[in-house]
Amino acid sequence: MSAVHGLTDEQVALVKALRDFCRRECGTREQRDALTRGGREAHSEAVYAKLAEAGYLGISLPEQYGGAGGDLMDQCLLHEELYRGLAPVHAIGGTHTVAGIYKRYGTEAQKKEVLGLIAGGAPMAISISEPEAGSDAANIACRAVRRGDDFVLDGQKTWCSAAQHATGILLVARTARASGRHQGLSMFFVPANAPGLEIRPIETMGGPLVNDLYFTDVVVPASALVGEEGQGWRQLMAGLNGERLVAAAESLGMAQRTFDDLLEYVKVRKQFGRPIGSFQALRHRIVDLAIEIEAARALHYSTVRRLQAAEEPEEVLVRLTSMTKVKVTETAKRTAIEGVQLMGGYGYAVEYGMEKHLRDAVAPTIYAGTNEIQREVISSSYGLR
Structure with missing residues (x-):
C-alpha cells in the first residue's frame, strides 16, 4: 500500500x-x-465514543489540546476509511470543519475548551446555509446583535448536517450591514441546548441527515465570538480547501466500498451458467470503474500533499481542491449508479445495500459547495469570468 x-x-x-x-x-x-x-440513523453515539476512546477523533489536533498532532493526510485517511467501512459517524465531517476553524482563529481558551471537547468525543456542527443563502452564501441574513456583553441571535438556518447530534454549533451570522456583500459576517459558538434554539430534522432520501435551525432571541456571551467580528467570510474561505478535501476523502471511501461490494456480487451471481462478472459487457465496465477510482485517489492524495506543502499560489490550490472535490464525488456517484445497473433488480433491493450506496453518493456532489459552484471556481482560476 505504501x-x-x-x-x-x-x-x-x-x-x-x-x-x-x-x-x-x-x-x-x-x-x-x-x-x-x-438504517434510519446515520450517526451512532456508541461508535463515535469508541473512536474518541481510541484517539482517532483528535488525529489532526495539536497534542496540547488532547489530539495526536497528525496532519491533513492523516485526517483524510481517517475519513476515507470510516466511510469505506460504513461506520455510522455522520457528525465527524462537520466536527472536523469546526476544529479547523478553531485551530486557525480560536483564542487559547477557546481552543482548550472546544478542541478538547472534540478530541474527547463531542460532535460539533457548522451552520452556514439559509433558505435564501445556499450557493449564494454571502446573502446570509441571520442576525447577531450586540447587547452589552452579549450577542442576541435571531433567524433561520437550514441544511445543517448532524446538528441533532451536536454538542455545539458554529454559526455564521450577520453582525453588520456593509457595502460589500461578504463583509459584516461573524462566527459564534452556540451550545446545542441554548434557550431559544430549535433544531428540526429534515427528512431526506438518506434519512434525517440535515436540519433546520431556528434562533429566537438566543443569547450568547461575547466570548462566543470566534475570530474577528465582521471577518467571518474570510475565516470561512480560509478553511474551504481542507473542507473540500475531507469531503472528497469521504467520497473516495464510498466509491471504494461500492466497488468492493459490486465486485463481490458479480463474482458469485450467476446467469446462463456462469458468473455475470465473466461477461465482457460487465467486466469492462467494472474495469473502467476501477481505473476511475484509482485516478481519483491519485488526484486526491497528490492535492492533499500539495496543500500541506503550500508551496504553490493560493489560486492554484483553490483550483486543485475544487477539481479534486468534483472528480472524487462524481466518481463515487458514477460507481454507485453503475452498481445499481449492473446488479439489476438486486441493485434496487434494500437487502443488498447498493441502493443505499447510491443515496449516500449523491449528497457529496451538493454539500461543501455544489459541483456546479466548484466548476465556477475552477473556471475563474483560469481567468474565465
Missing part, C-alpha cells in the same frame, strides 16, 4: 487499524442495523 500510494509506514498502520476497527464495530449488516435503527 509503495503504491506513497503513504508512510505510520499511515499504512493507521489504515490497517481503522479497517480492523470498522470490521470489529460495524462490519456486518446486523451490527449496522442495531447501531442505526435499521
Whole structure:
C-alpha cells in the first residue's frame, strides 16, 4: 500500500487499524442495523465514543489540546476509511470543519475548551446555509446583535448536517450591514441546548441527515465570538480547501466500498451458467470503474500533499481542491449508479445495500459547495469570468 500510494509506514498502520476497527464495530449488516435503527440513523453515539476512546477523533489536533498532532493526510485517511467501512459517524465531517476553524482563529481558551471537547468525543456542527443563502452564501441574513456583553441571535438556518447530534454549533451570522456583500459576517459558538434554539430534522432520501435551525432571541456571551467580528467570510474561505478535501476523502471511501461490494456480487451471481462478472459487457465496465477510482485517489492524495506543502499560489490550490472535490464525488456517484445497473433488480433491493450506496453518493456532489459552484471556481482560476 505504501509503495503504491506513497503513504508512510505510520499511515499504512493507521489504515490497517481503522479497517480492523470498522470490521470489529460495524462490519456486518446486523451490527449496522442495531447501531442505526435499521438504517434510519446515520450517526451512532456508541461508535463515535469508541473512536474518541481510541484517539482517532483528535488525529489532526495539536497534542496540547488532547489530539495526536497528525496532519491533513492523516485526517483524510481517517475519513476515507470510516466511510469505506460504513461506520455510522455522520457528525465527524462537520466536527472536523469546526476544529479547523478553531485551530486557525480560536483564542487559547477557546481552543482548550472546544478542541478538547472534540478530541474527547463531542460532535460539533457548522451552520452556514439559509433558505435564501445556499450557493449564494454571502446573502446570509441571520442576525447577531450586540447587547452589552452579549450577542442576541435571531433567524433561520437550514441544511445543517448532524446538528441533532451536536454538542455545539458554529454559526455564521450577520453582525453588520456593509457595502460589500461578504463583509459584516461573524462566527459564534452556540451550545446545542441554548434557550431559544430549535433544531428540526429534515427528512431526506438518506434519512434525517440535515436540519433546520431556528434562533429566537438566543443569547450568547461575547466570548462566543470566534475570530474577528465582521471577518467571518474570510475565516470561512480560509478553511474551504481542507473542507473540500475531507469531503472528497469521504467520497473516495464510498466509491471504494461500492466497488468492493459490486465486485463481490458479480463474482458469485450467476446467469446462463456462469458468473455475470465473466461477461465482457460487465467486466469492462467494472474495469473502467476501477481505473476511475484509482485516478481519483491519485488526484486526491497528490492535492492533499500539495496543500500541506503550500508551496504553490493560493489560486492554484483553490483550483486543485475544487477539481479534486468534483472528480472524487462524481466518481463515487458514477460507481454507485453503475452498481445499481449492473446488479439489476438486486441493485434496487434494500437487502443488498447498493441502493443505499447510491443515496449516500449523491449528497457529496451538493454539500461543501455544489459541483456546479466548484466548476465556477475552477473556471475563474483560469481567468474565465
